[in-house]
Amino acid sequence: MKREDVPKVLEILKREFPKWNAPVVHMIAQHDKDPFRVLVCALLSTRTKDELTWRVCKRFFEKVKSPEDLIKLSEKEIEELIYPVGFYRVKAKQLKEIGKILIEKYGGKVPDTLEELLKLPGVGRKVANLVLSKGFNKPAIVVDVHVHRIVNRWCLVKTKTPEETERKLMEIVPKELWSDINYLLVAFGQTICLPRKPKCEECPVEKYCGKCL
DNA sequence: AAAACGGGGGC
DNA sequence: GCCCCAGTTTT
Structure with missing residues (x-):
């Protein structure tokens, strides 16, 4: 995946994963900052x-x-x-x-x-x-196992550690999209882009995937 | 770099 | 029963 594709891909994922099924910390934050x-x-x-x-x-x-x-x-x-x-x-x-x-x-x-x-x-x-x-509400990128796995699977980055992923993503991704990454990729990683057997046939952004893994 | 912490839920 | 889960700390 090219870095220019990131905004489009996140937009697609946003339609796929509306706020109601976002991860728990996101929901807490929605309810109470x-x-x-x-x-x-x-x-x-x-x-x-x-x-x-x-x-x-x-x-x-x-x-x-x-x-x-x-x-x-x-x-x-x-x-x-x-x-x-x-x-x-x-x-x-x-x-x-x-x-x-x-x-x-x-x-x-x-x-x-x-x-x-x-x-x-x-x-x-x-x-x-x-x-x-x-x-x-400060700009920050939360890199967990899902984010780390997915961006590497996309071939958007090639990194060993989550911290390295965090630094790379800060270079590649526009700041206004950072907070979207934090929950969209987790929701995506929990349901479709699974660790062992990703459901590529159901993936809404498959054509952007680098298929490194 | 690897081990340890840990109950709950899916299979 | 066995394996995994939005990690962090200690060895």
Whole structure:
């Protein structure tokens, strides 16, 4: 795929994947732009199915609406609230720690730069960029396994690591399309451009595919 | 570079 | 029963 094709391809995917079936963090952000909620939701969604994350987030936000609410809870109480998600012990510990850092260091607010976000426990490039994009409306490209796989399968880039993919995409893709990439390629990757057996016969953008894989 | 964290859902 | 899931941290 050529870089000039990207806007057209995203336009086609946008028609194919309207907002209602977008991934959970996107839905949270549609409903409520609060960076704190986006951060919590993004952290809980790590290696966990969207539908499950969605249920847990809704329950969690009934009790916890701010870092102040969060630090009032013990690690044990947080575990009980988020229990069904995977890695719940690790995530509870990270959430507690994040709450403390937000209060002590950032005046109860979520920081809005990549550098500061990456210092928070459990926050890597994917979660950090998600918070920038969905929580602060800042230009950022969220590269997960889907995005990484798809753009390489398209032959749009040839990269080894997600971070390398992120840098390359920032060069190739116009800034106003960055936030579309964040959810369109995931929706596409979950339903059609699957890891093992992609459904090429159903693919709406097959004629643009580089067929590297 | 590889292992470990982890419950839920699909097959 | 076995395998996978919008990753991150530790070895």
